[in-house]
């Protein structure tokens with residue numbers, strides 16, 4: 001097809017979404033809440049195997065409420081990976097708390113347990129840890145959870161990218177005191193925009209729902225003794241989510257097949273490595289990424305340019321948060337204590353910087369045809385002279 005664009009990860013709709021939306025229209029349960037919201041919460045909680053869920057307007061809102069519920073406030077230190085999307089750490093600042101960025105480890109690209117230990121040495125009074133499972137790959141959960149337990153600090157799991165990924169047979173998002181998911185347009189399933197907060201403790205999800213609906217005290221008149229938000233998911237949006245959830249397993253299988261195809265197609269190119277998977281997990285392979293071997297004269301921008309020229313969408317690796325102008329004043333901790341070559345204008349010295357500099361995200365849209373995949377693979381191979 002002339003002019004067809006190949007996407008990184010766009011929404012894939014199936015039809016059931018419209019059935020649930022139609023039901024909402026027919027019963028006039030368009031807003032605010034309604035059966036789709038309750039059922040989406042129940043069905044998602046059942047799928048990941050957790051007791052309670054609260055449907056919200058975004059994953060970012062879910063992270064914000066998680067911090068509110070944990071009582072994070074003015075001046076509190078929160079540990080968060082540097083290599084992530086800004087939505088993971090922005091809510092820390094909403095509450096006037098202070099993010100301290102933690103380096104990644106090479107094995108999964110996620111928060112390094114060794115660097116987290118170092119951070120606790122430096123900031124023994126830290127109040128919470130937010131963990132991310134980047135690109136769908138599970139973090140080193142056993143190690144991170146042990147450290148959090150030893151320091152008696154709650155863990156918030158940002159599983160926005162890893163819905164459907166399991167670690168030792170248990171779904172990501174269900175390990176922490178609070179877990180969050182996102183249904184943004186490019187995630188493995190989407191509601192066009194939305195999020196979910198999950199917990200074993202019902203008090204937590206009840207509190208989330210309360211805060212998400214303007215914190216109305218139980219009184220006939222409108223009475224408020226806390227600051228609330230308008231963060232609830234609408235009944236229409238939840239209908240899309242219910243339809244999508246029916247296809248989550250299928251999406252995961254397709255994502256894994258895309259990764260497997262890239263992996264075998266680039267196996268003979270020693271300059272290319274795929275992003276890591278966690279051997280203790282079954283990762284959802286939300287986005288397949290590649291890195292270019294150190295010392296290779298080809299840089300990620302060349303690969304991205306070659307693909308973009310053919311209307312194929314790519315994306316750089318998330319730029320580490322400690323390198324962002326807005327977080328300039330924040331600390332960054334590596335397993336050596338502190339190492340940032342890029343901040344000094346030199347070569348990367350931390351894992352997060354190294355991955356950022358040498359990596360890129362490949363198109364991982366589950367609607368890609370065999371023809372699309374072969375086109376992408378052919379272009380990448382040619383950049384490497386194959």
Ligand SMILES: *Cc1c(COP(=O)(O)O)cnc(C)c1O
Pocket residue numbers: 057058059060061084085087088132158160161181182183184193194195
């Ligand atoms: C998408 C994403 C979020 C935010 O989710 P929204 O629903 O877009 O607010 C948070 N963290 C990570 C790691 C994400 O990729």
